[in-house]
Amino acid sequence: MGLLRIQSEIPGIGPDTVFTIAGYPVANSTLMIVLAIFFTIGVAFIMRKKTQLIPGKVQNFAEGAYEAVFNLINSVTGNTKVTAKIFPLVGTLFLFILLSNTEGLLPIIGEVTYKGTPIFRSATADFNTTFALAFGMVLLIQIASIKDSGIFAYIGKFFQFKQVWVGFRTSIKDGFMALIMFAIGLLDIVSEMAKVVSLSLRLFGNMYAGQVLATVILAGFAYGLPAIWMSLSVLSAVVQTLVFALLVTAYYSISVSNDETEAETVAVNSN
Amino acid sequence: MELESARLIAKGITTLTMGLSAVGEGILMAKAFEAMGRNPEIQDQLFTKMIIGVAMAESTAIYALVAFFLL
Numbered sequence: 001m002g003l004l005r006i007q008s009e010i011p012g013i014g015p016d017t018v019f020t021i022a023g024y025p026v027a028n029s030t031l032m033i034v035l036a037i038f039f040t041i042g043v044a045f046i047m048r049k050k051t052q053l054i055p056g057k058v059q060n061f062a063e064g065a066y067e068a069v070f071n072l073i074n075s076v077t078g079n080t081k082v083t084a085k086i087f088p089l090v091g092t093l094f095l096f097i098l099l100s101n102t103e104g105l106l107p108i109i110g111e112v113t114y115k116g117t118p119i120f121r122s123a124t125a126d127f128n129t130t131f132a133l134a135f136g137m138v139l140l141i142q143i144a145s146i147k148d149s150g151i152f153a154y155i156g157k158f159f160q161f162k163q164v165w166v167g168f169r170t171s172i173k174d175g176f177m178a179l180i181m182f183a184i185g186l187l188d189i190v191s192e193m194a195k196v197v198s199l200s201l202r203l204f205g206n207m208y209a210g211q212v213l214a215t216v217i218l219a220g221f222a223y224g225l226p227a228i229w230m231s232l233s234v235l236s237a238v239v240q241t242l243v244f245a246l247l248v249t250a251y252y253s254i255s256v257s258n259d260e261t262e263a264e265t266v267a268v269n270s271n
Numbered sequence: 272m273e274l275e276s277a278r279l280i281a282k283g284i285t286t287l288t289m290g291l292s293a294v295g296e297g298i299l300m301a302k303a304f305e306a307m308g309r310n311p312e313i314q315d316q317l318f319t320k321m322i323i324g325v326a327m328a329e330s331t332a333i334y335a336l337v338a339f340f341l342l
Contacts (some may be wrong), residue, residue: 013340013341086282133283143317201330201333201334201337202330202333203324204337205330205333205334205336205337206333208337208340209333209336209340212340239322239323239326240326242322242326243323243326243327246323
């Protein structure tokens with residue numbers, strides 16, 4: 001082992017169970033999720049109590065961060081009403097995922113062990129967390145789309161029978177075009193599932209590979225070289241939160257915008 | 272052929288596929304820099320969007336990395 005290397009074992013793909021509560025296993029990443037939740041709620045409560053009209057330093061920073069995230073989401077949706085609807089969810093997601101991604105860089109993560117298994121593991125380096133987040137978001141987008149345009153219009157997006165009927169009534173060429181759009185509508189169902197897989201795997205893969213490579217580099221040469229990898233990890237953590245939040249916003253604005261922005265432009269034009 | 276050697280060969284082939292994502296990202300960045308040269312005013316916005324595009328193009332390489340650790 002010696003002074004030049006730090007050997008530790010590579011974390012497995014699945015999380016280790018730390019203890020069980022009434023037969024229900026609690027994994028080590030769950031503890032970090034609880035910590036992240038306490039942090040997010042704590043920030044929310046502190047910010048609510050201590051706001052003054054002329055902001056101090058902390059409030060200034062929080063307001064700047066709020067405005068930055070708001071402008072980012074606004075640049076994707078292009079419509080302030082849609083942004084106001086989705087912003088509480090995406091902003092909280094942003095904060096939670098940013099915190100969970102950078103947790104993996106704290107030195108306490110691999111070290112504290114209880115009967116041989118490490119107690120703490122970064123929350124998003126666990127596929128269960130990212131799958132739950134991605135699946136929940138995609139489910140929410142479907143529900144928002146149903147609530148917005150009704151269930152028949154929603155099913156009509158995937159099974160486009162009406163367009164085929166209208167297409168064949170205009171001309172044969174339009175009819176065949178409508179048949180191709182029908183097949184594309186069926187493929188949209190697959191693409192919804194692909195959204196869940198791609199969102200969850202992208203976040204999980206980045207965080208997990210970052211952790212494994214940090215272990216490998218520390219076992220190679222422990223001075224100087226891991227610092228380069230750690231800075232790359234911080235950059236990748238921020239970029240992955242950006243990508244996740246922006247993709248959720250983009251999917252939401254695509255599935256809702258077909259009705260809402262049209263109504264808004266009609267209202268604007270008639271005024 | 273033994274199972275262990277077949278596993279190692281499969282792991283090696285999985286690592287090779289990540290090279291293609293580098294080609295994709297290179298094309299993306301070339302187009303982004305060209306656009307920045309044509310219109311230097313939107314440099315900052317374009318850079319942010321380019322970083323997001325690079326993260327998206329990187330995702331298939333990350334799938335391959337996860338498959339590598341699964342094998």
